[in-house]
Amino acid sequence: MSDFFYYTVVLIFPILTVLVPEPVGARWGALHKSFYLPPDVKARSERNGRYLWIIKYILLLLIVLFLANRFRLLSQTLGPRSNKFLLAVIWGLLGGVTLFLFRAAYRTVVPNMRSIESQYPLLQGPLGFWLTSFFLGGLSEELWRGLCIAATRETQRDTTSAIIWISISFAIGRLGGLPGRIHGEIVDVLCEAITGAFLGYLFIMSGSVVATFIASFLYYTCLFFQVRRSVDPSIQAMA
Numbered sequence: 001m002s003d004f005f006y007y008t009v010v011l012i013f014p015i016l017t018v019l020v021p022e023p024v025g026a027r028w029g030a031l032h033k034s035f036y037l038p039p040d041v042k043a044r045s046e047r048n049g050r051y052l053w054i055i056k057y058i059l060l061l062l063i064v065l066f067l068a069n070r071f072r073l074l075s076q077t078l079g080p081r082s083n084k085f086l087l088a089v090i091w092g093l094l095g096g097v098t099l100f101l102f103r104a105a106y107r108t109v110v111p112n113m114r115s116i117e118s119q120y121p122l123l124q125g126p127l128g129f130w131l132t133s134f135f136l137g138g139l140s141e142e143l144w145r146g147l148c149i150a151a152t153r154e155t156q157r158d159t160t161s162a163i164i165w166i167s168i169s170f171a172i173g174r175l176g177g178l179p180g181r182i183h184g185e186i187v188d189v190l191c192e193a194i195t196g197a198f199l200g201y202l203f204i205m206s207g208s209v210v211a212t213f214i215a216s217f218l219y220y221t222c223l224f225f226q227v228r229r230s231v232d233p234s235i236q237a238m239a
Helices: 003-019 023-032 039-070 074-078 085-109 113-117 127-154 159-175 186-206 209-230
Strands: none
Touching: 003 039, 003 127, 003 159, 023 039, 039 074, 039 127, 074 127, 085 113, 085 186, 085 209, 113 186, 113 209, 127 159, 127 186, 127 209, 159 186, 186 209
16 A cells, blocks of 8 residues: 555545635635635624534544545554444443543643634534534544544554644644634644544554544534533624
8 A cells, every 4th residue: 555545544534624715705805815714704604614524523534434444444544343333332432421521631731722712713603503514524534534543554654643643633634624613823823733642542552443432422512511611601692
């Protein structure tokens, strides 16, 4: 299996978040030759962009499944112990709780994380949308991560360095779009990269994408409710 395939797989997620633009903002930017949108256009663009993430996740899911099946990596993408469902659930629950505790500790070490979180896109939009996003996002992102690790093994690369690069790609991917899934300060991106690295190692330890999916869904859902409870209710109510 070639190096080109490996790098293609690792870069799929960030490339996809950039190459699927939000049409309102993209149209205005192309017409006025500017990346800086006026407030009214930006508000519409961000509202549309939230729902565009659902399309991006579906596209990522389809691409990953196609590549995994095409190159006979589906079983490795799912993980060698993906059939041990109960064990994967336990790993996933432990992983999700560990990530949430890590986030609390990170927030203590980096005090301005609370200010950053008060600007998170997940403060806007209905509950049903975000739960759907966490489900589809967790499924597609973790299958992508599983495929990346499978490609790492097939090309006989060092797993530790590969996980670092995959986690960086993961953090950059979540920055893509308007709005991104995270706000974008360096400490915010670093936290997301550490989260990605943890999920990568969780996949290796558990041997199942079910575990990383459960950990991801649990972590981001808990973070969603925690952040929304910590900010002003009037912010939460905005569309």
